[in-house]
Amino acid sequence: MQTLSMGIDIGSVATKGVLLNQDHEILDKVLLPTGWSPKKTGEAVYRLILEKKRLMADSTLDPRSSMNPRVVVTGYGRVVTDFATKAVTEITCHGKGAQILHPKTRTVIDIGGQDSKVIHLSEKGKVLDFLMNDKCAAGTGRFMEVMSTSLGVEVGELSALAEGYKARKINNMCTVFAESEVISLLAEGAAKGEIARGIINSTAQKAAVMLKRMGIQEEVFLTGGVSQSPLFRKALEEELNISVYFRQEAQFVGALGAAAIGLDIKG
């Protein structure tokens, strides 16, 4: 029987699960909103993949059960599960995952729900250095989410709303102040699309500063939930003046890396 490994990335907004075989082929991937219970959602993703792939040996969640794959958990919820073979930080997992999807990656920029990070990788995908944002929502998915709410749209709709508009500059980096800024802009009669574009650009600008602080080593791979926004990718490329690599699976890079680490665990 082939060795399988599952990686689960419990983020603040979404929980991602990936099932891998020894050849690093993705057999399945699942995404659920994390909601209020990272523990329950992590477990739900775990069970969902097991059931879909008929891997459940019995109804228990024991990773030592011979049928069940190994499970490596990452993300901020990595410490709450009780079925994990191992917990590894999202920094190491993103490095590993990015290397598998795109071996030329030397810099990963990950913009998640509550934090953003820049990681430098060696040719072999080892973490050489990393930088995380401080304890503040500026430059994260959370910033975009709060701003979307004040525009009355879902964060996933922000890019579509901004399409075709010129940006109205959002000056405040602080989420709380930026929200009042958006409200004033609306009161002044600015189009929602212009503001949406401004929000996207402002987030990209913050990400670019972080990247430049670390030093850009090409190629740069953009991951995390925010990477799904095509206008964000465009804004980031304009700020950096280089092309940034992206994949549809970019949100699963952490889970993928976790699964790959599971394959490396001996025994």
Place this chain on the structure above:
Amino acid sequence: MRPSLMKQVEELRGVNSVKIKEASEQGKKVVGTYCVFSPHEIAMAADAIPVTLCGTKEEPIAAAEEKLPRNLCPLIKSSYGFAVTDTCPYFYFSDVLLAETTCDGKKKMYELMGEIKPMHVMNLPQQGEGEENLKFWETEMKRFKSFLEESFDRKITDEDLKAAIKLGNRERQVMKDLHELNRVKPAPLSGKDMMMAQWLKGFNVDKEAGIHLIEDLITETRDMIKEGKSPYTTETPRILLTGVPIGAGSEKVLEILEESGASVVALENCTGYKGLDRMIDEEKEPMKAISEKYLSTPCSCMTPNNSRLDLLSRLAKDYQVDGVVDLTWQACHTYNIESYQVGKFVKEELKMPFIQIETDYSNSDRGQIKVRVEAFLEQIQGEY
């Protein structure tokens, strides 16, 4: 796997707050200080007790913020908060306070603190190198000496100073010997125990008793080394912690590092090794020798501060370090800016993993710091 004497070291906290009360009641003078630049020997020469004052806990910060800005470093806010709420026994029993013009935040805070108790502020040059700076610093030392002579109505002789220097050096040497025990791999003492022992020396009312206790602790720890006892293994990542001072109440990052599986083997900060590196020259004219020693402190308020890099490189080598962690307090401009140079030096010259952690005394960011620390240790171990 902890020396039994550490219990006695920890008890010093209670013991010293009783001793300071007794000493003060018996008419002994107490000089309260805040910084590793404070020449304790001059106070000792005046037959006074020099003590470090409280400033490592979060509790009094709210009270301090009634007067100080919120976005100020927690060390300054805590120090002022303890003073203004009168919750530090050492502050309470201090007859006079000694402070220095180190960083902007501290020197402006001292103006407010000076309203509470008599305070002498030494004008510290902003450059540590150069004969003219040393000369100036020596006149400041003399001004402090005259201040104490006047305040305590007693003459300080060269003999007093020489005796104080000898005692100060003995204490410094014993603390240095203790710190150097952790050069051994695996380290015999946890970083937390080392920090506690080093930090508590600042509160020692009875210097001789303090020296003896540490001598005994060294003997016990040496026996542990001989028997191969350590809380760690040879595989445990060895960390050099640099940056801002820490003490009981502000040891969050040190704690997280060790909870996450690291061994903090060297503390470069001013509550650790920084003040121990260099002794006062006992052959030289005492005031000059004291001035030289204190001005050589590699503090981030000096420009440039190249000797910090030199010290880091020596410690990294002597302690067989695997990575350097630079701890900086929020709104501490000097350490936060210098972190860029320290990081560059560690990564490019020492070729070692480096991380800066900026935080304050609160526990609100424990989760975020844990991710960074664990990722840093994964990076060092390079397993995946």
